[in-house]
Amino acid sequence: MLSPTYLTYLAPEILLTVWAMILLLLEAFLSLSAREITRLALAGILVTAIETLFFGTDTTLFWGSLCKWDGAAKFFHLFFLAVAALAIWMADEVQEPVTHGGGEFVVLPLFTTTGLMLLASANDFMLLFVALELVTISLYILVAYRRRSLVALEAGVKYLILGGLSSAFLVMGVAYIFGITGTTRFDAIFPLFIYGMPTAVGFGLLLVLIGVGFKIAMVPFHIWAPDVYEGAPNSITAFLSVGSKAGGIIILLRIVLGVFGAGPGCDIWVPVLYVGAILSLLLGNLAAIPQRNLKRLMGYSSVGHTGFILVAVIGAAASLPGGARASIAELANGQTTVMVYLVTYLLATFTIFIVLAVLERRLPGLEIHHLAGLSQRSPLLAAAFALSLVSLAGVPPLSGFIAKALVILVAWNRHLYPLLIVTIFAAVAALYYYLGPIKAMYWSEPLDETPIKVNRTTSAVLIGLIVLLIVTGFYAQSISVLVGGATLAQATPDPVHLVSK
């Protein structure tokens, strides 16, 4: 007999998929315009988000234990819906319209979002893989959507090949793990490796980490990021930069904490992520310095932010090599930091890409020197851009500061001193390249003095995002509303919660 929770928690995914299919049909048969499709898609996202808000944060296994609902799942569902809404709105309102297939360009992100939401609640490697493929395949199309542009094609090919490669690594790793354990369920694997772990499983975990490393653009698996960021349409770059990265992060959390969270697992993944974090912090932030193209700069900056997030992920480890086991409070501390970081990253990144999308239509190019004198041509765009950059740099009282402060707090608390030093160094280096565009916007005299007009909706959204950047920074309690209780369910399986088999 089906328990009532069998599919309840799957409702957001079902709703969004069905709605996306209906929209495809509507577009085909009623020849709706891209703008009408966008409105309908946003309405669908809104309904899904409202529905998700009604779900609690109690841990529940559902859909034959393929999925698990918990605080983190709820948080990431809402996070991905927000990302999707902003990206879809931006594609229609701000950005240069795509020349063909306007409807599909709106609907495909809905499928991506469905995949991301499934990732957020996955409790099984098979489901995880299928959901990840749903995400990446729809993104392959979106990245190369402007197929007449050589840059877009280059981006698409690179993303396709490296994405395929990373999926292969992931599947290979899962195969190893399945080969030894005979199961793909997260909560079934966890208790097997509390006291020891065969080398083959460790190797499998390593392969899985490489696969996930590609998704979150962790050095040395970041090669695709700058090129893809540059070639993809702005809304998709923003989606990749925030949504796809957050997707990678939730998989990472589910796997490293939920599956291999116990001591022997930590001995494998902590050193790997440790090296990855240091390399990402250094390479991402240093390689961004010589960049002149703003989208490439954001690409490297995004690699650097992966590094900061990884510090927090390591801080959530149950046991660190050479260190004592952490208390539950400390675990939750690391996880909360990841969520807070992602929220602040979302606000700043979307503000930047909305501004870039406006500018792409008005400026001859998106190099730093094209920004010259923007503060006089459009004070709002310049202020929004500057504040988001400063927030990403972690300067108070903006939102990004809270995230950076929490990362430093976690690193200190878990005695990750080398990481702490690298983090501070990277944050200072980052300030240098974030100041570059600010300098261009505020000091340099404009070559072309015509004001850049921004339409009313865009202004309203930008002002809203700026207000959120400041409010979440100055009044950090406001983030706590979002991330309160947004932690992964405790990894130890509890029979009470196994509501369905």
Add this chain to the structure above:
Amino acid sequence: MNSTLSPLLGLLFAPLAAIILIIFKAPARRTAGIATAFNLVFSVALIAFYPAAQGGYYYVMDLAWTTLPGLPPIRFHLGADGISLPLLFLTAIVSFAAIAISPATIRRSSEYYCYLLLMSLGAMGAFMSLDLFFFYIFHEFALIPTFLLIGIWGSQNRQFASFQVTIYLMAGSLILLAGLVALVMAVPAEARTFDIVALQGYITNHPLSPTVQNEIFPIVLIGFGILVGLFPFHSWAPPGYASAPPAAAMLHAGILKKFALYGMIRIAIPMLHQGFETFLPILTLLLLGNFLYAGFITVAQKELPTMIGFSSIMHMGYLFLGIACWNVLGVSGAVVLMVGHGLSAALLFGLSGEITQRSGENRFNELGGLAQRAPVLAILFTFASMASMGVPGLANFAGEVMVFFGSYSSFLIIYAVAAVFGTVITAIFQLRAIKAIFYGPMEARYEPHRVTTPSTAGEEVIELPGMTDVATLAENAPYVLLIVASLIIGFMPFLLIHIVQPSVSLLPFMK
């Protein structure tokens, strides 16, 4: 918990309201002037109504602010005592002067005044915060405005200077943040808080272990040291101040640098006293670097703005020395000297701006004899130099004497001698500057003269005024205000000391 509104909010509200009004197209200079004038009057009133004799925090408000999972509670806790009130007054008077000396015709004036107000707002907030979180973020309000002020309105090497200042200060701030986080996390989980008063209370009863203190104190010291320009972390300041517009240099050198010293008095030394004592020999060695190394470099400067930049670094040595004594006399002296130095640094930076602006020259060997053309400016500059040298009758003297005696009565006698020697160095470079700028032969170009330039319609004759003086009342009033403040404190230091001393003697471990 005291949720009543504190009058201190007024000091924050005035600049904030002015910024909002300016964004909505209010006349920038006048709005900023009114807001800072209000703050000046208001800060004097706050000092007048402060029950000085008993010391301790007054005008307190305390609201629960943030309880984020994993983050110790943050409280919006404001309050002022005899240490912070003089600094609030200093902030108010220097902000007012900085805005009053700014030219009305400056380009992009609304942005300019907003950034100045933001710096002032940040300093105000930092000095009245009794919560580490707000203490820290209010100070950081100034970071980006400083970058923009130097970058947009700066002179000389503004590009390099603005990046250097911003990145150096960001590095210092982040190191400080790590230190403060370490301090908060060093106490057991149930006592963790960002609230300075609560944290201090806990630490007084349960001192941290010496090992922990010895770990954390150097981090905090390096963080504060960078922000204040403690030798060898001072190299950002002189080129930065030399390139900054005078008003920004006044605010930064006059007020914002005091944030780090205030932090040493309020946080680092009381809470990490054992660590402080361990590192005292190193700290004193470094401040000797400020006196002597920076002092001799100052003497060697060939340009007025860099000379003043280095001299402000040099004077940080006295302030650090006063704090390092950690006795009532020395620390009270340091607070008085902070006010005195704030006034004199603001004067010097403002006047140096006037001189370079009006003569178009900042190298000593090109200047000379300007007293003939600008007697008022010469008088004002001489006053400022005297204040900076610590001539009796001006505020710096009162502070310096207290610091000397304070260090003499503690074990830092050798440093007291070095500090007295430092005043001699100050006298050397300040007197040389006065002579080089205002006396001796004057070059002809400082006289009103005509220049003929070839133009399309034959030759064009342009009248050039040469060197001009700060003639009108509006031009010299801000400087006179600062000098009068310095004179009042100089002649009647007890006005300030009787506010400062009781609060200083309440500090933990005070000798």
